[in-house]
Each structure stands twice: as structure tokens, then as C-alpha cells.
Amino acid sequence: MGNEKVNVTVKINGNEKRAEVEPRTLLAHFIRDNLGLTGTHIGCDTSQCGACTVLVDGQAVKSCTLLTVQADGSEITTVEGLGQVGNLHPMQQSFWEKHGLQCGYCTPGVMMAAVGLLQQNPNPSDEEIREGLEGVICRCTGYQFIVDAVKHAAQLMRETEAEVQLVGEERL
Amino acid sequence: MIPSKFDYVRVNSIDEAIQQLQQLNGEGKLIAGGHSLVPLLKFRLTEPGALIDISRIAELKEVRKEGNRIVVGALNTHFQVANNQIVKEHIPVLAETVRQIGDIQVRNRGTIGGNIAHADPAADLPAAAHVLDAKIMIQGEDGAETMDMESFVIGPLITMLPENSVLTAISFTIPPSHTKSAYLKFSHPASGYPVIGVAVVAGVDENNMIDYAKVAITGVGDVAYRATAVEEKLLGQELSETVIKEASQYAAEDGEIANDLFSSEEYRRNLCKVYTERALKAVLF
Numbered sequence: 001m002g003n004e005k006v007n008v009t010v011k012i013n014g015n016e017k018r019a020e021v022e023p024r025t026l027l028a029h030f031i032r033d034n035l036g037l038t039g040t041h042i043g044c045d046t047s048q049c050g051a052c053t054v055l056v057d058g059q060a061v062k063s064c065t066l067l068t069v070q071a072d073g074s075e076i077t078t079v080e081g082l083g084q085v086g087n088l089h090p091m092q093q094s095f096w097e098k099h100g101l102q103c104g105y106c107t108p109g110v111m112m113a114a115v116g117l118l119q120q121n122p123n124p125s126d127e128e129i130r131e132g133l134e135g136v137i138c139r140c141t142g143y144q145f146i147v148d149a150v151k152h153a154a155q156l157m158r159e160t161e162a163e164v165q166l167v168g169e170e171r172l
Numbered sequence: 173m174i175p176s177k178f179d180y181v182r183v184n185s186i187d188e189a190i191q192q193l194q195q196l197n198g199e200g201k202l203i204a205g206g207h208s209l210v211p212l213l214k215f216r217l218t219e220p221g222a223l224i225d226i227s228r229i230a231e232l233k234e235v236r237k238e239g240n241r242i243v244v245g246a247l248n249t250h251f252q253v254a255n256n257q258i259v260k261e262h263i264p265v266l267a268e269t270v271r272q273i274g275d276i277q278v279r280n281r282g283t284i285g286g287n288i289a290h291a292d293p294a295a296d297l298p299a300a301a302h303v304l305d306a307k308i309m310i311q312g313e314d315g316a317e318t319m320d321m322e323s324f325v326i327g328p329l330i331t332m333l334p335e336n337s338v339l340t341a342i343s344f345t346i347p348p349s350h351t352k353s354a355y356l357k358f359s360h361p362a363s364g365y366p367v368i369g370v371a372v373v374a375g376v377d378e379n380n381m382i383d384y385a386k387v388a389i390t391g392v393g394d395v396a397y398r399a400t401a402v403e404e405k406l407l408g409q410e411l412s413e414t415v416i417k418e419a420s421q422y423a424a425e426d427g428e429i430a431n432d433l434f435s436s437e438e439y440r441r442n443l444c445k446v447y448t449e450r451a452l453k454a455v456l457f
């Protein structure tokens with residue numbers, strides 16, 4: 001038993017990818033080794049540290065705790081899908097401005113968890129941000145600057161949304 | 173860490189899941205959110221021959237009101253349960269409890285049925301299940317059956333789920349409208365699991381006499397339990413701090429309290445009393 005591979009199709013950062021995988025392949029390994037997207041890090045491998053967090057259908061998920069076959073048909077966003085150099089996502093911009101990182105190892109996962117949090121709660125309090133980041137571990141920052149960064153990102157994202165709405169209304 | 177090899181099959185109905193379990197003859201294991209199972213697979217603590225993915229069976233995702241009970245389909249994630257309007261309105265203690273499970277990522281994937289079927293002695297959910305008189309709904313080879321928590325969970329990670337059957341839903345009693353509820357937890361700082369979790373649903377009548385009291389405790393031993401000794405001391409008494417304090421002294425009576433590397437039995441027994449008292453006060457005052 002266990003030698004049969006399975007076909008999966010995922011949309012990763014907007015691009016559709018098909019692959020044949022062993023059922024035991026973890027999504028984190030698939031993203032890193034098969035797709036070559038090494039921005040998703042593996043920290044603890046025991047579902048605790050959250051460095052491997054990605055968005056699956058818009059929700060933050062620890063990709064070391066999901067089999068690739070479970071994600072078949074899903075839309076996945078990794079840190080590479082957030083923004084590019086020169087065109088940073090508000091979360092990336094805020095981590096830069098507010099010094100939300102030091103060594104940077106946990107940062108991709110923390111940012112993806114934070115983006116997932118803001119999708120569920122666009123205007124979180126400090127306490128809600130801290131609660132929302134329960135699933136990620138950072139050993140450098142002491143978290144305070146991360147909380148500042150997420151708060152700043154939430155503000156930037158609300159402002160952008162307001163601007164988009166305003167422009168839309170003007171057009172009407 | 174990489175799990176041992178296994179086959180994978182996705183099913184679209186409960187019947188198909190049961191058929192697969194029969195065909196695999198003990199080698200098949202159901203997977204839903206996988207947030208209890210995948211960690212075990214990675215440690216190779218379990219090495220099933222095949223996984224049967226039930227996560228896309230639509231009929232297991234319903235939440236509905238049936239008379240004085242709320243039936244929550246097994247595949248609802250903790251995030252979905254915490255934000256479900258029916259749950260929040262009728263059985264808020266369930267929403268309050270699942271909101272405290274793990275972290276956002278875990279709540280996004282972990283399911284209520286998987287949590288109960290996994291029977292982790294340090295899980296939060298069983299406390300709420302006990303105070304809401306949960307009935308575990310099971311579909312098997314010979315049809316449907318239900319079990320209560322006491323008969324379903326018989327030990328750490330051990331349940332009476334019959335062979336070749338699927339836990340389809342959990343049905344909770346709606347408590348009387350005059351009652352209030354709370355789930356109070358002392359988390360292990362590293363794991364987030366409760367060192368103790370106390371769920372309470374209680375209320376008083378128009379004369380300030382306690383006429384409804386359900387108390388359940390999780391995390392302190394091999395299985396969660398109803399603290400019936402506490403309930404008996406409360407019922408029929410006029411509400412006062414003294415009554416609550418005295419009743420809380422019996423909080424460890426009904427459980428088998430563990431002594432392990434996380435904490436001593438003595439400390440846990442004390443936590444039972446302290447957290448029961450706090451939870452009762454939060455509900456009744």
C-alpha cells in the first residue's frame with residue numbers, strides 16, 4: 001500500500017499548477033521542493049511555530065500540517081504572492097517601516113498569519129492582534145514591533161480600501 | 173518530518189466513506205481537517221494504510237436547530253462554529269470554547285467532529301460538550317446511533333466509535349433561556365492546551381435560588397468529566413458567594429486527576445476548585 005501517486009491541481013499566487021504527488025507529501029514541502037517557492041519556511045515542523053503559514057482559500061493555515069492532497073483544487077497564497085520589491089504589500093511595507101523583524105526567519109509566516117487575521121477582522125485591537133498571532137513564534141522581536149506593524153498595515157489597508165471606494169463613488 | 177506511506181481516497185458521501193472503511197478492513201483512517209491526525213502521522217504514531225478524506229461531504233457541514241437541540245455537522249471548523257449565528261444565539265458556551273482552541277491557523281482547519289473523535293484529554297471542546305449534554309451522532313454499517321460523552325470517550329485518545337462508522341454530527345441541548353454560561357481556561361503557556369478548562373451553564377429562579385447548574389472540567393486527567401458533586405451542592409440553594417465557594421470544593425470529586433510532568437495532582441486539584449469558583453462567579457454574578 002501507499003505507492004499510488006495522486007494528481008493535484010492548485011492555484012498558487014494566481015498560477016495554476018498540476019502535479020503528481022505522494023499522498024504523504026506535506027503542503028509545505030510541495031511549495032518549497034516541487035514549486036521552488038522557498039519563501040515559506042519550516043521552523044518547528046510540529047504545528048507550533050507558524051513559520052510555514054500560507055493562505056489556503058483566503059484562510060491562514062500551517063502548511064506543515066496539511067497534506068498536499070487536502071489542498072487539491074484550492075487557491076494558495078504564499079509570501080511570494082503578497083507583493084514584489086518595488087511594489088510591496090501593505091503588510092510588507094509595515095513590517096519594514098515598523099521594524100517588525102530582525103532575523104526574518106519567521107517573518108513570511110507571521111505576515112501571512114497577519115494577512116489572514118485582517119481578512120477576518122480588518123480593524124483589530126492590540127489584544128485581538130496578539131490573540132491573532134498566537135499561532136506564530138518569533139524569537140527576535142519580543143512581538144511588540146510585530147503588533148505595531150500589523151496595526152499599521154491594518155490602517156494602510158483600510159485607507160487604500162477607502163480610497164478605492166472614493167474613486168469608485170466619484171466615477172458614479 | 174515525513175509520514176509513512178499511505179494511499180489516499182476522497183469520498184463524497186457518508187455511505188461511500190463506510191464502504192471504503194469496510195474495503196480497507198481496518199487499514200483505513202478518516203481524515204477531515206487533519207489537525208489532530210497529520211501531527212500523529214508525522215510522528216509516525218499512527219501508520220494507516222490509507223486515508224479516506226471526508227472533508228468535502230456537504231451533508232456533514234450543516235448546522236441546524238431541531239426542537240430544543242442544536243445539531244452541528246462534524247465538518248464545521250472551529251472558526252465556523254465560533255462565528256455561527258445559531259450557535260452564538262442558542263449555545264454561546266460552545267462558541268466561547270472553540271474560540272479558545274489552538275490558534276487562528278488551527279481553528280481555520282480543525283473540525284468539531286475531528287476534535288471529539290480524537291479524544292485528546294487536553295482538548296477544550298469536551299468541557300462544553302459535557303455541559304450541553306452532547307450526543308455524538310454516528311452513522312455505521314447497521315445504521316445510525318447516538319452516544320453521550322461519557323459512553324463515547326472512555327480514555328485518552330480512546331473512543332467507542334464502532335468499526336467502519338463515521339461521526340456525523342454532535343447534537344447539543346439548548347439550555348433554558350434564563351441561564352448564562354462561561355468557559356474559563358488556564359492554558360499551558362507553550363502548547364496553549366488547557367492545564368484546566370471549566371465550562372459552566374447555570375441560572376437562578378425568580379427567588380434567587382439556583383435552579384440550573386452544569387459544570388464540566390477538562391485537561392486535568394485522562395478524560396473530561398461532569399462535576400456532578402458541585403452541581404448537587406448548588407441546586408436548590410440561594411445564590412451567595414459562600415454557596416459557590418463551598419460547592420467548588422467538590423470540583424475534583426468526579427474526576428481522576430492526573431499527576432504528570434505538567435503539574436502535580438495536588439496542584440491540579442487546587443486548580444479545579446479555584447477555576448470552578450471563578451467560572452461560577454462569572455456566570456452567576
